[in-house]
Amino acid sequence: MGVVIGELLPLALGVVISPLPVIAVILMLLTPRVRDAGLAFLGGWVLGIAAATTVLVLIAGAIGMSSETGEPKTSVSWIQLLLGVLMLTLAVRQWTARPGAGAAAELPGWTRAVETLTPARAASLGLTLSAANPQNLLMYVAAGIVVGRGALSVGGQVVAVAVFTLIAACGVAVPVLAYVVDAERVRAPLEGLRTWLEQNHAIVVFMLLLVIGVVLAGRGFGGIIG
Incomplete structure (x- = not known):
């Protein structure tokens, strides 16, 4: 179990560091008329992470991640290599799309509608961003492989998915819970974080994609040639 959790941690942190959901929830929290939408967004965010990861763990279990000797199958190593390459490709796209010096960063169009969301629509947005975001999906696929090849019991898999979900949700959960505890004190730091x-x-x-992409590609390549 410890080894599996250790391998899940960087993948969960990959979801934590995803900036756009954090920007979205901060905008909700700092807008009085949609403040309640922040909690709804968090609920959808957590549900999306848990559901997508669970589905991929079940798929990994059905496929079988280990050979009869207990070693990862060669196909698993190829999948990890492919995931790593995909993450590196996305990393290159992020780098080439970054704004030039002094230029304003371009955000997705949906961020402009965040300040008018109802709680129901905020929950739906949180679910969509967590479950359908390509960057997050790559993390979930990698997490499914880690859990699937970990030879865990059903209970162990549930614990692994729960730990992954709790850590992965922290990027959104921490600002929301901090705001609930002491709104006035965290308002200025949240505004500064949003701007940054x-x-x-x-x-x-x-x-984020560069580091995790290199790790996954290295593991996959090592498994193939080993």
Whole structure:
């Protein structure tokens, strides 16, 4: 179990560091008429992570991630290599799309509608961003492989998915819970964080995808030649 959790941690952190959901929830929290939408967004975010990861763990279990000797199948190593290459490709796209010096960062169009969301629509947005985001999906696929090849019991798999979900949700959960506890004290830090993420989200995502992409590609390549 410890080895599986250890391998899941960087993947969960990859979801944590995803800037756009954090920007979205901060915008909700700082807008009085949609403040309640922040909690709804968090609920959808957690549900999306848990559901997508669970489905991929079940798929990994059905396929079978280990050979009869207990070693990972060669096909698993190829999948990891492919995931790594895909992440590196996305990293290159993030780098080339970053704004030039002094230029304003371009955010997705949906961020402009965040301040008018109802709780129901906020929950739906949180679910969509967590479950259908390509960057996150790559993390979930990699997490499914890690859990699937870990030879865990059903209970162990549930614990692994729960730990992954709790850590992965922290990027959104921490601002929301901090705001609930002491709204006035965290307002200025949240505003500063939002501004910084808006300007630097492309660089943050680039570094994240680069590091995890190299790790996954290295594991996959090592499994293939080993």
